[in-house]
Amino acid sequence: MATHTFRPSVYHNTFAAHAPVLEVAPGDVVRTSTVDARGRGATGERECEPGNPLTGPFRVRGAEPGDAVSVRILELTPNRRDGWASHRLAPVTLEPDFVADLEPAGEASARTWRIDVAAGRVEPDEPVPGLAGLALPLAPMLGCIGVAPARGQAISTATSGEHGGNMDYRGVAPGATVYLPVLVPGALVFVGDGHAVQGAGELAGTGVETSMDVTVEMGLVKGSSIRWPRGEDAAHLFTLGNARPLDQAAQHAVTEMVRWLTHEHGLSFEAASVLVGQAADLEVGNMFDPAYTVVCRLAKDLLPRR
Amino acid sequence: MATHTFRPSVYHNTFAAHAPVLEVAPGDVVRTSTVDARGRGATGERECEPGNPLTGPFRVRGAEPGDAVSVRILELTPNRRDGWASHRLAPVTLEPDFVADLEPAGEASARTWRIDVAAGRVEPDEPVPGLAGLALPLAPMLGCIGVAPARGQAISTATSGEHGGNMDYRGVAPGATVYLPVLVPGALVFVGDGHAVQGAGELAGTGVETSMDVTVEMGLVKGSSIRWPRGEDAAHLFTLGNARPLDQAAQHAVTEMVRWLTHEHGLSFEAASVLVGQAADLEVGNMFDPAYTVVCRLAKDLLPRR
């Protein structure tokens, strides 16, 4: 179980079979960093093209299509003292007639936020009128996590799909393990687009965007029924569906939970239906990106002991 | 502040301007009961036509269009020892190709569940293969809560809209206060369709359906910007949008939260955007009924002191 430290010098704006920057064995730990959605890193300097530039890809030894790779998030810490966020809910998240009655915003402009890791606080740099003193608890997450897609595709880091991608789910956070389908040999894992905090749905179109120090443990599950991203944390299993509308994203998430429960946990469709029907959570990950994300979550203590 | 005890003898399958069964003053408490979605009450006998029959309507003195009525749920307790639930996820919640590959279910049949109020447990009457010993914590909720709609409409208790209705949101539970727009004089409040427990989304098409003893406190807010149902509990404000697809339901919920924050809490659109964008929850209430329900939730401690 090696620990690798990787300082990125190139970044990618697509999930694709780019040349791996590092090969790791299952169980290895990678310490690295990510730039923010506009390509600015720890120093605040732009290091690359904007648009969710990604760190990676990391090649996982032995990963073949039909397997799943896992990415356990051991640490995720903003590595500079500021971030930025939109202060305007995105038009697509509001009633069309309400949007029509708003004055045009003119040039969309991001506002600066201060990030105090030691105090665990995130707050607007200039007070928002009416919200003097507002500070949110630091809750770092990765907006982008995914693998290279199949069949030679190069998918923009603006969007998401079966390969993961820009899912903007705030549960992709320290303590969570994300599982992704292996679609090319070596899987080729990418991470990026850290947020110091973000509401469900990413309704303003951004979280508090910043650069991050990231430590992840890579794993490999040989032979998996996985079709869509899965995850778990201390208390829950969760599945992520990425599509528009939210309905379809939810169908993928619910179906993937059923797939997981029936294939890997040995339940019947009836048993899976009972657990999901009477006990699951169903939350919006994002409803801003080209593909939306819905998350189906189930408490692990409901699963039969094995 | 009177306390009324009302034992229903008729039930309604529409939200409409039916003759009120009781007139209450703001602040009054009503103790009553609801039958289950098929019309069976505390004795297990059918008391009326199936299809979410409702108790009420309760007329709120002084309520006029332009106001909001509030319904605080003081108590909600199953009043018999059994309920029933579907053991099969609804086709609309699953990927179409997955549904196409399932064997037809034949006649949909509900299964019986046991409800132990004292122990706070809900469990299948016959063990589900693979889930031996499964018991869920009792978590009673009202599937239906709403008022008479405007313009002479009589809206089926299968669905929901601006008037509330069959929203099947598990947060309509003891400790919550639901606010509804007044659309006809007296508001005419209905309740029904209790579930002993239900997962988010009501993905199987039912919760554990049973009859309930219900105690609510009625209130009146004169002059309100309310357009869609709102609610609050100890820690959160929440708003409910009812529509298909989930996207539109979410747009209503998010817009209503903005409306609430700007009209009643005095925030600017920018301030509301910051709170909702970086701190709101966005959960699926139901994705089974003719109108889906999405809930936008915000922690009260983020609101400026007034």
Added chain:
Amino acid sequence: MATHTFRPSVYHNTFAAHAPVLEVAPGDVVRTSTVDARGRGATGERECEPGNPLTGPFRVRGAEPGDAVSVRILELTPNRRDGWASHRLAPVTLEPDFVADLEPAGEASARTWRIDVAAGRVEPDEPVPGLAGLALPLAPMLGCIGVAPARGQAISTATSGEHGGNMDYRGVAPGATVYLPVLVPGALVFVGDGHAVQGAGELAGTGVETSMDVTVEMGLVKGSSIRWPRGEDAAHLFTLGNARPLDQAAQHAVTEMVRWLTHEHGLSFEAASVLVGQAADLEVGNMFDPAYTVVCRLAKDLLPRR
């Protein structure tokens, strides 16, 4: 086969089991009139409350739940020389970011159009800058056609469903026969909301709204598989699905066409799939109303001779 002339004195803003204004036998012809969406009739005076007030209901002798009623549109002629229309595409029909960049319209105001029945022309009363000389061919249609819904519902004439309603499909026009499911004894047929012309989708939120002289022939089909409105004209069968999003409306329309082809025309699912898959049209009726309408259309000459 009697011909009835009915001059309405009351109008309805809901599809509901209102007292019939006339009972007709299958085969009878009814000559009547409709007011425009704001309740103005042939004289231009307001005769009733606005909001798609309807003429009817007409009771069809012998119609029972499980049957279909048919309404053949023999004549549909504007009975005054003006109508009105919105000159602004509805926000819901445009990209949200495009809407956000538009200046707010302020008070929506309808513009007057001139209707020349003899010349078959419809044109803006005041020239639209840049469209001098614009005249559209007169193409009268009924925005609303439907029956009383089941289970005591009273459904707003703003929306549509299995009972028909405000479908705003421009194919509901002279020469077409519309079939509707009978949901209450006598069916109770309503008509209204005439448009002198309208684009597909009713994208501006109105057609050229005016009052009409209407002549229809009522029919009855005993025992029918009908679930959603159907229609036919000289060359085509068509089915109408009403829901949001358009996807669901389309699913209803396609499924209803399959139902029609398999139940009434004796085809297998495979044969219906071949015809619909390789030869159907799929058009948007409206994408403005609370329920959207999608129309699936099939050339009659593809059907096997019987």
Added chain:
Amino acid sequence: MATHTFRPSVYHNTFAAHAPVLEVAPGDVVRTSTVDARGRGATGERECEPGNPLTGPFRVRGAEPGDAVSVRILELTPNRRDGWASHRLAPVTLEPDFVADLEPAGEASARTWRIDVAAGRVEPDEPVPGLAGLALPLAPMLGCIGVAPARGQAISTATSGEHGGNMDYRGVAPGATVYLPVLVPGALVFVGDGHAVQGAGELAGTGVETSMDVTVEMGLVKGSSIRWPRGEDAAHLFTLGNARPLDQAAQHAVTEMVRWLTHEHGLSFEAASVLVGQAADLEVGNMFDPAYTVVCRLAKDLLPRR
């Protein structure tokens, strides 16, 4: 105005900045051929990997981002005597409960169709029970037409977007000119996935899939407001939106028509609204592919003379 004859030897399964096979000048004509969706060409032999393999890309001299390229379809003729089609409507096009009641289809299998170019007929090779004698008029179309996307993306030929792609619109046919946004220098135009005939919506998931001889005339429009694919034929302008749900696809198509009318035809938003609102067609291109396609169409004779 040169005429190039290009016989493809490699095909692509992504729209991407692949090495151009030919550079053409605006006004040049290209005679080439396409294989069917499974990679079979005129001989019936498989020539490449299945999954909508494309012919091209053709580099258009002088095309730069911000321009539009045009592809005028001069000829499109099946070059073999058979094709294939699914005989089963796709689950996503039907009501979920209807799908749940169908017996699983088992292995999806395509059926062979005969194509008689001289007679202009397309018919199942083995009669479909109940449809003896069925023959459809030959109506060749290109399922795939598009350009290389921006920012290094390689987008699967299964789907579509702003770059065009697998739109499966039956109006991409002889006589039509398709306009596409130039996203990389030279545009890089691809064509493929010919259908001998197809219903609107591609509701069975295929047309009658076959290989084609294709002759197109390439053009270039320097400086264009184009954002989504546009087209025109003898009588109509049309715009194509590609997204899910159909609602969003329609919003793109309607907005693009407004963009075209206001930027290139000099109309105001009001004038564009009048034409689109009262006179446009709105048709489903496909509702099967990962992105659906909706087409907004407007008669050219309504446009002001310039």
